[in-house]
Amino acid sequence: MNFYRRARSAFAILFITVLVAFSILNFTTRLPLFRTKLSNLSANSGLNDMIGTVNYIANGSVLGEEELIYSHSLLQVLLGKEESGGFEIIKGNNGELSYGNFYPVFTTHAEEYAFRMRQLRDYESSKGSHVIFINAIDLFDRTHSSYAADLPVNDQNTISDAMLYYLQSYGIDYLDSRKVLKESSLPPEQYRYNTDIHWTVEASFEVFASLIEKLSDEYDLDLDPDSYYTNPDNYTQSLFPQSYVGILGQRASVPFSGMDNFLFIEPDFQTQFTLDYIRDNVEYTVTGDFNKALINHSYWDNGYLFASYLSGQTPWKRITNELSQTGPRFLFICDSFAMPMISFLAPIASEIHVICPLAGQPIDLEQYVAEYDFDFVFVEYYPGNMTEEAFDFFIR
Amino acid sequence: MLYSSLIFILYFFPITVGVYYLIRFSQRLQNVWLLIASLLFYAWGGPLHVIFLLAFIAINYGMGITIDRLQKKEAPVKPALAAACTLNLIPLFIFNYLSPLAKGAGPLLGLNTAAVSSIVAPLGIALITLHSISYLVDIYRQDVKMDKDPVHFALYIAFFPLLIGGPILQYADVVHQIARRNATWEDFSQGVCRFVIGLGKKVLIADAMALIADHIFNLSAMSGSLTSVPASLALVGLIAFALQIYHGLSGYTDMALGLGRIFGFHYRENFNYPYAALSATDFWTRWYTSLTSWFNNYVMAPLAIRNSSNDRMVRNTFIMWLLIGLLFGCEWTFLIWGIWNFAFLIFERVIELENINIPLIPRRIYALVFMLMGWIFFRTGDLYQLSVFVGNLLGRNGNGFFSDMALMFIREYWVVFLAGIVFSTPAVPKLEALLIGKQNAWSKTCSAVYPLLVAALLLFVVIFLIRSSYDPFLASSLL
Numbered sequence: 001m002n003f004y005r006r007a008r009s010a011f012a013i014l015f016i017t018v019l020v021a022f023s024i025l026n027f028t029t030r031l032p033l034f035r036t037k038l039s040n041l042s043a044n045s046g047l048n049d050m051i052g053t054v055n056y057i058a059n060g061s062v063l064g065e066e067e068l069i070y071s072h073s074l075l076q077v078l079l080g081k082e083e084s085g086g087f088e089i090i091k092g093n094n095g096e097l098s099y100g101n102f103y104p105v106f107t108t109h110a111e112e113y114a115f116r117m118r119q120l121r122d123y124e125s126s127k128g129s130h131v132i133f134i135n136a137i138d139l140f141d142r143t144h145s146s147y148a149a150d151l152p153v154n155d156q157n158t159i160s161d162a163m164l165y166y167l168q169s170y171g172i173d174y175l176d177s178r179k180v181l182k183e184s185s186l187p188p189e190q191y192r193y194n195t196d197i198h199w200t201v202e203a204s205f206e207v208f209a210s211l212i213e214k215l216s217d218e219y220d221l222d223l224d225p226d227s228y229y230t231n232p233d234n235y236t237q238s239l240f241p242q243s244y245v246g247i248l249g250q251r252a253s254v255p256f257s258g259m260d261n262f263l264f265i266e267p268d269f270q271t272q273f274t275l276d277y278i279r280d281n282v283e284y285t286v287t288g289d290f291n292k293a294l295i296n297h298s299y300w301d302n303g304y305l306f307a308s309y310l311s312g313q314t315p316w317k318r319i320t321n322e323l324s325q326t327g328p329r330f331l332f333i334c335d336s337f338a339m340p341m342i343s344f345l346a347p348i349a350s351e352i353h354v355i356c357p358l359a360g361q362p363i364d365l366e367q368y369v370a371e372y373d374f375d376f377v378f379v380e381y382y383p384g385n386m387t388e389e390a391f392d393f394f395i396r
Numbered sequence: 397m398l399y400s401s402l403i404f405i406l407y408f409f410p411i412t413v414g415v416y417y418l419i420r421f422s423q424r425l426q427n428v429w430l431l432i433a434s435l436l437f438y439a440w441g442g443p444l445h446v447i448f449l450l451a452f453i454a455i456n457y458g459m460g461i462t463i464d465r466l467q468k469k470e471a472p473v474k475p476a477l478a479a480a481c482t483l484n485l486i487p488l489f490i491f492n493y494l495s496p497l498a499k500g501a502g503p504l505l506g507l508n509t510a511a512v513s514s515i516v517a518p519l520g521i522a523l524i525t526l527h528s529i530s531y532l533v534d535i536y537r538q539d540v541k542m543d544k545d546p547v548h549f550a551l552y553i554a555f556f557p558l559l560i561g562g563p564i565l566q567y568a569d570v571v572h573q574i575a576r577r578n579a580t581w582e583d584f585s586q587g588v589c590r591f592v593i594g595l596g597k598k599v600l601i602a603d604a605m606a607l608i609a610d611h612i613f614n615l616s617a618m619s620g621s622l623t624s625v626p627a628s629l630a631l632v633g634l635i636a637f638a639l640q641i642y643h644g645l646s647g648y649t650d651m652a653l654g655l656g657r658i659f660g661f662h663y664r665e666n667f668n669y670p671y672a673a674l675s676a677t678d679f680w681t682r683w684y685t686s687l688t689s690w691f692n693n694y695v696m697a698p699l700a701i702r703n704s705s706n707d708r709m710v711r712n713t714f715i716m717w718l719l720i721g722l723l724f725g726c727e728w729t730f731l732i733w734g735i736w737n738f739a740f741l742i743f744e745r746v747i748e749l750e751n752i753n754i755p756l757i758p759r760r761i762y763a764l765v766f767m768l769m770g771w772i773f774f775r776t777g778d779l780y781q782l783s784v785f786v787g788n789l790l791g792r793n794g795n796g797f798f799s800d801m802a803l804m805f806i807r808e809y810w811v812v813f814l815a816g817i818v819f820s821t822p823a824v825p826k827l828e829a830l831l832i833g834k835q836n837a838w839s840k841t842c843s844a845v846y847p848l849l850v851a852a853l854l855l856f857v858v859i860f861l862i863r864s865s866y867d868p869f870l871a872s873s874l875l
Contacts, residue, residue: 003840055440071859
C-alpha cells in the first residue's frame with residue numbers, strides 16, 4: 001500500500017506543478033486578450049458582462065489549444081468517428097464536412113423575408129432599378145452528398161426552396177445557384193470545399209458567369225458581348241494543393257477534416273480599382289489592380305484564402321472601377337459567399353457597393369437605397385444565413 | 397462557474413488551493429479565505445445571487461442563536477423552529493415552484509407572468525435550504541453544541557465544493573471539522589486524484605451521454621408527424637440518461653469529496669455502485685445516500701417518533717418520497733417518480749424481498765427495470781412527454797423497433813457507452829483490490845502506472861473541455 005500511496009503522491013506533485021506552471025504561463029500569454037476585450041466593454045456594461053467576457057476568454061482560449069484540438073481530432077479519427085464536437089460537425093463519405101442537426105427544418109420565415117424583398121423591389125422599381133435574389137448553395141447537396149446512415153446532416157435546402165417559392169409568388173427574380181452549378185461543367189465535388197461552408201472560388205465564378213448571362217438575356221444588359229470576362233482562359237488560375245482549411249476544418253482540426261485544394265482565380269487583363277471598406281469602425285482605402293486592391297494577402301498568411309477576396313465579410317465596402325466610368329452601378333446586400341463573385345463583377349461595373357448586414361455593424365438599408373441610385377440591387381444569402389438580421393429592411 | 401470549466405481548473409482552483417496552503421499557520425484565516433473564495437464562486441454565477449446567499453446566511457445564523465437561547469431559557473422552541481424552517485422553505489418555493497406554476501397558470505388565468513417566469517434560481521438553492529434546516533434542527537435537538545462563529549456557519553452553508561452537486565451535509569457531521577481540521581499531504585494527494593476521477597466521469601462520460609439522451613428525449617417529445625423514435629432508439633436514450641445521471645452526480649460527488657479532502661474535510665460517501673443493486677431498497681442504500689439519510693433524519697424520524705405503527709410507517713414513507721420528488725421540481729413527473737419509489741420500497745418491505753430466494757439474474761432484471769423506469773419519470777419533462785416516451789419504448793406509437801440512429805449513436809460513442817457501463821459496476825474496486833496493495837512486483841507495476849493513468853485522464857479531460865469551448869477565431873484574434 002505504501003507504494004500505491006507514493007504513486008498517488010507522485011501524481012499529486014505532478015498535477016500541482018504542471019497546473020500552476022501552466023496556469024501562470026497561460027494567464028501571461030492571454031493577458032493582452034483579456035485587456036483588449038475588457039477595455040472594449042462599454043461604460044454601460046455591468047458586472048455580468050465583465051464576468052461573461054472573462055469566462056469567454058478563459059474557456060475559449062488556452063495556451064497550446066491548437067495542439068490539444070489537433071489531439072482531439074486525431075482521437076476522433078482513431079476511434080473511427082464521423083462526428084466532432086457532439087455532432088456539431090459531421091463528415092460525409094467523401095470527406096465533406098457539414099453541420100449536424102437532429103431536428104429537421106420545417107419552418108422558416110421565408111414568406112416574411114420575401115415580403116421585404118418585394119418592398120425593396122417595389123421601391124427600386126420606382127427608381128428604375130432592378131432587384132435579383134441569389135441563393136448560395138447549401139453544404140448538403142441532395143443529389144451528390146453522401147453520409148453514413150442516420151448521421152444528422154443539416155439539410156437547409158428546404159429554407160432555400162421556401163425562399164425561392166415565395167419570391168416567385170411575389171414575382172421577384174432570382175438566380176438559383178444550385179441549378180446553375182448542376183448545369184455547369186463543374187464536377188459536383190468542386191461545388192464546395194470539404195472543410196468550409198463556402199462554395200469554391202471556381203463555383204462562384206460559374207455563378208458570376210451565369211449572372212452575366214441572365215442580365216444579358218433577361219434585362220438586355222450585355223456586359224460581356226464577346227464572352228471575354230466570363231471566359232476562364234482570360235484569368236490566371238493558381239492551384240494551392242492540399243493547403244486550405246475552412247471554417248469547419250478549423251473547428252474540427254486537420255486530422256479529422258483533411259485539407260482542400262484551393263484554386264485562386266484572378267484576371268489576366270488590366271484592372272485598376274479603389275476599394276473603400278469599413279472594418280471595426282475604421283475606414284480603409286486601397287488602390288491598385290485586382291490583386292492589390294481586391295485581394296487581402298494577410299489572409300494568405302493565416303491560410304484562410306477564401307476570405308482574401310475583398311477581405312471577406314465587412315459591414316460596408318465600395319469598389320470603384322478606375323478604368324470604366326460607364327458601366328452599371330450595383331448594390332450587393334449579401335454574406336461572405338458573394339465576395340469572389342463581386343470581385344469578378346468589378347471589372348465590368350463602374351461601382352459596386354457591398355453591405356453585409358451580418359457583419360456586426362448594421363447599416364440603415366432603406367436610407368442607403370434612398371441615398372444612392374443603382375442599376376441593380378442583388379441580395380445574396382446562404383440558406384443558413386437567411387435570418388432576421390440578414391433581411392433587416394422594409395420591415396412591415 | 398462549474399468545476400468542469402477551464403476557468404475553475406486553470407485559475408480558481410490553483411489560486412484557492414495555493415493561498416489556502418500558504419496561510420496554513422492559521423485555521424481561522426484559512427476558513428475566512430475559503431469563505432471569500434466560496435462567495436466569489438457563487439457570485440460568478442450571478443453577482444446579485446451572492447446578496448441572497450449572504451442574507452440567507454445572516455437570517456439562519458440569527459435564527460440559530462434564537463433557538464439556542466430559547467433552549468437555554470427552557471422556553472418553547474418548537475414555534476421558533478417551525479417558523480425558521482418555513483422561512484427557509486420560502487425561497488425554495490419561490491425559485492423552484494413559483495416560476496413553473498406561473499408559466500402554467502398564467503395563460504389559463506389570463507395573467508402576464510413574464511416577470512415571475514423569468515426568475516433564475518440561485519446556485520444550489522435546494523442544497524442550501526437542506527443544510528440550513530439541518531443546522532436549525534440539530535441545534536434544536538441539541539445533537540451538537542452551537543458554534544457561534546459566523547464564519548464557521550457561513551462556510552458550512554456556502555462552501556463551494558458542495559454547491560453544485562452535494563453531497564447533502566448534516567450540520568452535526570461537519571461542524572467540528574470546520575472548527576478544527578488538519579489537511580495532510582495524504583489528504584491532498586487523495587483529494588487531487590479523486591477530483592480528477594470525478595472530472596473524468598463528468599466530462600468524458602456524463603456529458604457525452606447527456607448529448608445522446610437529450611437528443612433522443614427531444615426527438616421523442618417532437619415525435620408524431622415530424623419524426624419517429626423507434627423502440628431501440630428510445631432504449632438507447634434511456635440507457636444514455638441512466639449513465640449520464642449516475643456519472644454526472646457521482647462525478648460531482650467525487651469532485652466535491654476530492655476538493656473537500658484537499659482542504660482537509662472528510663465527507664461521507666454518497667454513491668456505492670447503485671446499478672449493481674438487486675432491489676429498490678438496495679438501490680436506495682447505494683444511490684445519493686446523503687439525500688435519503690437527510691430525509692430519514694429530518695422528515696422520517698420526527699414523524700416516526702409520534703407513532704410507529706405499520707400504517708403510519710407507510711404514510712410517513714409516502715410523505716417522504718412525495719417531498720423528495722417535489723425537491724427536484726414541481727412537474728407531475730417528479731411526483732410520479734417519488735410515488736414510484738415509494739411503491740417499490742413498500743412492496744419490497746411487505747413481501748420481505750430480501751428473505752425470498754430469487755436467482756441473481758431475475759433480481760438484476762427486476763432492479764434494472766425499476767431503475768430505468770424510474771429514470772423515465774425523472775427525465776421526461778411532463779406527462780405528455782412521459783406517455784409518448786413510454787409508448788415509443790414499448791413500440792405502441794406505430795414507431796417500430798429498429799433504428800439506424802440508435803446504431804449510429806452506439807457506433808459513434810461505443811467507447812463511452814462501454815466505459816460508462818464498466819465504471820458503473822464495482823469492477824474497478826475489485827480490480828484495485830486484486831492488483832494494488834500487495835507486496836509483489838505486479839502490484840508495484842500497477843501502482844507505478846497509476847499516476848500515469850490519472851495524468852492521462854486529466855489530459856483527456858482538458859482536451860475535451862477545450863474542444864467543447866474552442867473558438868478558432870478567438871484564438872486568431874491574438875495574432
